[in-house]
Amino acid sequence: MDKTYYNPDDLKKFGNVGDFQKELADKFFDYYGAVFSDSALTAKEKSLIALAVAHAVQCPYCIDAYTQESLEKGFSEEQMMEAVHVATAIRGGASLVHGVQMMNKVDKLSM
């Protein structure tokens, strides 16, 4: 095994996943392309959503790719960081809202 799990150059080999299973890879990449095209949401809006989601799922390849994409779509640094904060708020909120479950359990267990 390599000494690191992530190598930036591996992103360019993403398409190679089709070498082991072409049919499903083709379906995925067709779907991926369709998802990011202009539609009810613009491709520009989708790139900022992708940047936020990249941070939520903590994918370093996606963060590199959609940082570059967001710059090339014309977003400012402030807009990009606000998108990251949206991901952060949802992740943090997802933990905190479970505090209600904890409180419910405390109520049930307590006299």
Added chain:
Amino acid sequence: MKSLFAQRHNLSDPGVQLDLINNHSEKVRSLDKFEAKMDEIGLFPLKPTGIEIFQINVGYMCNMTCKHCHVDAGPDRQEIMSRETLEQCLVALDRPSVTTVDLTGGAPEMNPHFRWFVGEVAKLDKQIIVRSNLTILDTRRFEDLPAFMADHGVEITCSLPFYSKRRTDAQRGEGTYDKSMKVLKILNGVGYGNEESGLRLNLVYNPVGAFLPPDQESLKQEYKKRLWEDHQVIFNDLYTITNLPISRYLNFLVMSGNLDEYMEKLVTSFNPSAAMGVMCRNTISIGWDGSLYDCDFNQMLKLKTAHGAPKHIRDWNLDSLNQREIVLNQHCYGCTAGAGSSCGGAVA
């Protein structure tokens, strides 16, 4: 900050620059040569469609030293076009097929013959474009120029690499954004940017970093909204321009470790439609000493017009120049990437 030229930096040597963009690494060496790419789509040798635009670089002197400047301009540059050479330009451009005179630099306003030359070109009924850095107009010596240029119907195309202070100042120096807004308001005050005045004020976006420009039209709408809401500034058009890997921008790419990736990006983004519309096909670039080039970038790389075409404005021959083969190299990928790039923005 000193220019690379004043620092005697090795990147002030065009030969070193050309070697880097061709041979910097195994990856860069493996990229398709631009001439071969153009040959694949039937555009090699690349020929002019007819010279319509005289882009005259009236000198490399500038009051600013921007980090990305392909001219390596700055206060320490002494190269200035003489009156004699400007007179030779006037003789050459005085023909109906030449519609536009595009003045660039450096800061073109700093040429001591600027006012005289604009006045002479205006008599010939040509479209005059002045490429201004804006901040030069915020000095006592040049504060009369907004009114002067308005009186002569000059179109002003000015640099504003982003609508935010952070990014603009990062590229062009601390305080540039605030000065630019002040000058844009002055220009608006004399009628520039107002559709009904006929005085056109265009802004130029260029990426502040190693990435390609956004879609021109959507970015223009964003600029319009932000500049109006934040500063009550108006303008006509926004031109997105790709940074070409030469001079100070090349230095940035090398120092930041981005050169290989950027060259690969330019090559993989090659757009045949953009290649059809490259500006060197209808433009001639004239250097401060009267030398002729296919574009301002070739000028900075000292790649003069070739294949038997005249090399100096004193030897002007339109027929010969319209028959020339345009000199190409790897930097040309900057004008054909994505939506393409020219001094008038995207071309595809």
